[in-house]
Amino acid sequence: xxxxxxxxxxxxxxxxDATTVSPSDRAWMATHMEECAACRAFADNVxxxxxxxxxxxxxxxxxxVSTTQARVRRRALELQxxxxxIWLVSVSCxxxxxxxxxxxxxxxxxxxxxxxxxxxxxxxWQVGFLVLCVMPxxxxxxxxxxxxxxxxDHTGSYQG
Amino acid sequence: MNATACYFENSxxxxxxxxxxxxxxxxxxxxxxxxxxxxxxLLRYLVYLTGSRELADDLFxxxxxxxxxxxxxxxxxYTFSTWLFAVARNLTxxxxxxxxxxxxxGLLNDEEKTFDVPATGQASAFDLTMQREQNExxxxxxEHLPAEYRExxxxxxxxxxxxxxxxxxxxxxxxxVKSRIYRGLSALEPWVKGATL
Numbered sequence: 001x002x003x004x005x006x007x008x009x010x011x012x013x014x015x016x017d018a019t020t021v022s023p024s025d026r027a028w029m030a031t032h033m034e035e036c037a038a039c040r041a042f043a044d045n046v047x048x049x050x051x052x053x054x055x056x057x058x059x060x061x062x063x064x065v066s067t068t069q070a071r072v073r074r075r076a077l078e079l080q081x082x083x084x085x086i087w088l089v090s091v092s093c094x095x096x097x098x099x100x101x102x103x104x105x106x107x108x109x110x111x112x113x114x115x116x117x118x119x120x121x122x123x124x125w126q127v128g129f130l131v132l133c134v135m136p137x138x139x140x141x142x143x144x145x146x147x148x149x150x151x152x153d154h155t156g157s158y159q160g
Numbered sequence: 161m162n163a164t165a166c167y168f169e170n171s172x173x174x175x176x177x178x179x180x181x182x183x184x185x186x187x188x189x190x191x192x193x194x195x196x197x198x199x200x201x202l203l204r205y206l207v208y209l210t211g212s213r214e215l216a217d218d219l220f221x222x223x224x225x226x227x228x229x230x231x232x233x234x235x236x237x238y239t240f241s242t243w244l245f246a247v248a249r250n251l252t253x254x255x256x257x258x259x260x261x262x263x264x265x266g267l268l269n270d271e272e273k274t275f276d277v278p279a280t281g282q283a284s285a286f287d288l289t290m291q292r293e294q295n296e297x298x299x300x301x302x303e304h305l306p307a308e309y310r311e312x313x314x315x316x317x318x319x320x321x322x323x324x325x326x327x328x329x330x331x332x333x334x335x336x337v338k339s340r341i342y343r344g345l346s347a348l349e350p351w352v353k354g355a356t357l
Contacts, residue, residue: 014342045352046345052298053317058207060199068221069192072228076188
């Protein structure tokens, strides 16, 4: 008997309960199994293996389950807090952006009005407006630079 | 017959939808329930996939944390167990990659691995002993199988998954799943013979 026939039979046996076996395959199998003791033995072994596999119990210990549940709850709480923080930061960002847009517009109008009243050249009040806008960033930049340079060295010693 | 099948399909789809909704909300009560419900199946899968009870315990916890974090990715057209096993599988592969650059193959043929598989039953002492011996032989045989074969056998015969579901979990074609089951069962043959001799 050809090896192909045994392999075909064994594949059909191994997958018998997972796939639909066609009537022609079924008939071929029946004939083959009658003639082939090796494939009959294989079928018996497969049956026993499947039975044994289904009979092997593995259970999680109670402590593992409860520890996992506690960890999952803790993580859920963390994620919820994280989401709340992100929401708060997002709302703050939107509020700051809106506030900046509105105040910039109002300031621009204010400078224009002031320039008109004082009959200043428009380029002068526009430069003034720009200076006012960049002033906070400049001040913060200077403070940050100073905090990490010899300017912040309170002992007065300079190590070059 | 068709009506019964249709009823079960509908109720399973409904259950998947409810789980998906709960996971999107990160509902801790739902997760508690799911951990209880799937503890045995998930742990069994992980024990056979990793070959180590200790590692399986760690990955068991990590899997549920991942389920919580990525719950919104669960697609209710699949069953929850298919998705759960896929998450566990990916975590195992990630773990193996961190440990040593390899795939599931890294779990193969570690001689020091032993499956901590207790045998239980309510049969007679003789049956119990026979069953225990057979379980031990099969467990020993499983240790020597490539992880891919182990996985296919566990999902098919312990979890009762369909071939299509196994293909979804293992992310391989259907033909590969069939081949793994066939080869896995063939490779276990000497161990079954050993048990019955």
